[in-house]
Amino acid sequence: MTGFKDGFLWGGAVAAHQLEGGWNTDGKGVSIADVMTAGDNETAREITDGIIPGKNYPNHEAIDFYGHYREDVKMFAELGLKCFRTSIAWTRIFPNGDETEPNEAGLKFYDDLFDELHKYNIKPVITLSHFEMPYHLVQEYGGWRSRKLIDFFTKFATVVFKRYKNKVKYWMTFNEINNQTGLNEWGLFTDSGILVQPGEDAEEVMYQAGHYESVASALAVQIGHEINPDFQIGCMLAMGPTYPATPDPKDVMKAERAMQASYWFADVQCKGKYPNWLKNYFNNKKFDLDITLEDLDVIKAGTVDYIGFSYYASHVIKADENEPVDYMTPMKNHEVKNPALVRSDWGWEIDPIGLRYAMNWFSDRYDLPLFIVENGLGAFDKKDTDGMIHDDYRIDYLRKHINQMKLAVEYDGVDLMGYTPWGFIDLVSAGTGQMDKRYGMIYVDKNDAGEGTLARGKKDSFNWFHKVIETNGADLS
Ligand code: P53
16 A cells, blocks of 8 residues: 555656657658757757758657557556656647648547557646747747747647547646746747847746746636546646755745746746736836736636646755845856765756655645656666666666655645656657667667667666556555
8 A cells, every 4th residue: 555546647758859750750840849959968959040951850760659659659558557648749730830720640640649558548648838849930930929829829739639638638738838947048949939039138038938828828728628627737847946055044045036936837827826026026127028917817717737747856056145136147157066965977966855845845835736747867878798778776766756755645645646757768858869868667779879770678677667556656676
């Protein structure tokens, strides 16, 4: 017996652009992921002006799930998954984003995929927008700078809600909608299709886009519930708690500011209103934002059913003596290492207790069910002399996180719907575009240079996670 409820959604998570490949197959349009090159730990992914021949675009082929999904789903069933989180590539349904009619071949692909999942009693959990909006909407409308995007997005949402109303129950609107609050080029592009132009205030642009997305998300929640009242529609936030570097109240306040600056999206999507600090901040900054009273009513009426979130790492922040404690002083200039923690090969601080902390933080504030829709360790895997990958480091990471998750459920009374480790089948990293930053329990034979047979294989973590699911989390050994 564990505290995990009957029907707990043990699963695995991916996103369309990171595994499907088939980037221009069956009428699919170019997405923003299709114009991002491969990088690595030191080199940022380049966002090119359209597709430039000769450049390496890892998402174009990815792991060709588009061509392998039947055999892959069979393996997911063998793993014991109760659910499978993926996204619907917007560009398969509306290749440019602003068409009047959807692309039937794209709709058909997801019909087939969902049927295949249901064959094995695996429930699809679907993100509507996961870093893969149509590139045409960037070129033509400047991405989410434009209010028109609300119509394009809700049209897309309506089409897929109707089409899959009997095949999908669990939905999320925008993946990691709060990534853009870091104001870096990557987050603004992947979340909102925005490249900040000279003379623009990145912060103001981000708040405008974030507002339109909040309205679009709230409309989608309302539309979805009308189409099928049984739908469970959540938000999706990147959760990485920020701790103060010391008990100095300046550091504590700085950490509080960092949390506010990132999780205002949760207030908007869960409580249906902007937090007071942010309303004042908009005024103090004299931002000229298009936020109407009607929008605020929409936001109020379209609150989510649950909080989906990713959790990988925590952060530590240190106040600067010479600077006011402001909301948007860039995190990266003030982030310090946590001496209590060790880091992954990519420098992400491994903090299982932080997951319990995050669950308490969300649960106390919003009193909604939680769904951990991403968690995992990106690592270099090496084949042993027996040709197998003995990824005990990954098992150790997952075990420690599940243990904390258990404590949050059993002792803290957190209402948890499920747990879907990220990239349980190796795929293209969103941040770096690498294949060799692996999260998988299923190995895929392909490297950073794009070489490999694409053959699938089981790592040790596969059998371990199978047992965890089978015992509903009782046996983590
Ligand atoms: P990668 C940064 C911080 C937190 C979550 O990330 C992030 C990122 C992106 O780097 O993204 C989520 O692949 C995202 C997934 C992504 C995964 O975390 O950079 O929802 O698409 O792949 C892991 O190691």
